[in-house]
Amino acid sequence: MEWAKSYQENQITIVYDTMWNGTRKMAEAITEGIRSKDKDVDVKLFNCAKRDKNDIITEIFKSKMVLVGSSTINNGILTAAAGILEMMKGMKFTNKKAAAFGSYGWSGESVKIITEQLKEAKFDVVNEGIRELWNPDEEALERCREFGRNLI
Numbered sequence: 485m486e487w488a489k490s491y492q493e494n495q496i497t498i499v500y501d502t503m504w505n506g507t508r509k510m511a512e513a514i515t516e517g518i519r520s521k522d523k524d525v526d527v528k529l530f531n532c533a534k535r536d537k538n539d540i541i542t543e544i545f546k547s548k549m550v551l552v553g554s555s556t557i558n559n560g561i562l563t564a565a566a567g568i569l570e571m572m573k574g575m576k577f578t579n580k581k582a583a584a585f586g587s588y589g590w591s592g593e594s595v596k597i598i599t600e601q602l603k604e605a606k607f608d609v610v611n612e613g614i615r616e617l618w619n620p621d622e623e624a625l626e627r628c629r630e631f632g633r634n635l636i
């Protein structure tokens with residue numbers, strides 16, 4: 485099924501994990517930014533700690549771009565996000581763009597870690613990602629909307 489690896493629809497999937505909803509708010513603001521620039525693209529948002537991993541992988545399979553978000557925990561990323569990234573690596577998808585995002589408190593490694601893993605999974609990483617401190621304020625959310633607009 486070689487053809488299947490590079491299959492895509494006009495869809496962007498945003499997958500995130502969060503402890504206190506900071507990264508969720510970032511995901512929602514990025515979604516707003518994308519939708520404000522492109523009314524036709526189907527944007528789907530998933531909390532990977534709550535949704536079935538296989539359903540999420542199916543949505544990623546259909547997507548032309550995937551955004552993966554996690555806050556930083558103990559200099560690393562949340563386990564549900566790590567699990568999805570591991571599955572993404574195993575699927576050997578091709579022809580898909582990607583970027584990372586996440587909230588942090590001080591050291592903020594998560595965006596860098598996700599970006600590296602996306603590269604390892606052979607996604608075409610389009611930028612260095614976006615990170616915001618703690619629960620994002622209105623200025624931070626506006627940066628996230630801008631980030632979303634720039635993806636289009």
Ligand SMILES: Cc1cc2nc3c(=O)[nH]c(=O)nc-3n(C[C@H](O)[C@H](O)[C@H](O)COP(=O)(O)O)c2cc1C
Pocket residue numbers: 501502503504505506507508554555556557558559560587588589590591592593617618619
């Ligand atoms: C157990 C725990 C460990 C954390 N470790 C780190 C860390 O190593 N580096 C960092 O920058 N922030 C760390 N943080 C702070 C979180 O990244 C920060 O609170 C962030 O806003 C949480 O975003 P979320 O609501 O999307 O989970 C930690 C928070 C908790 C609760």
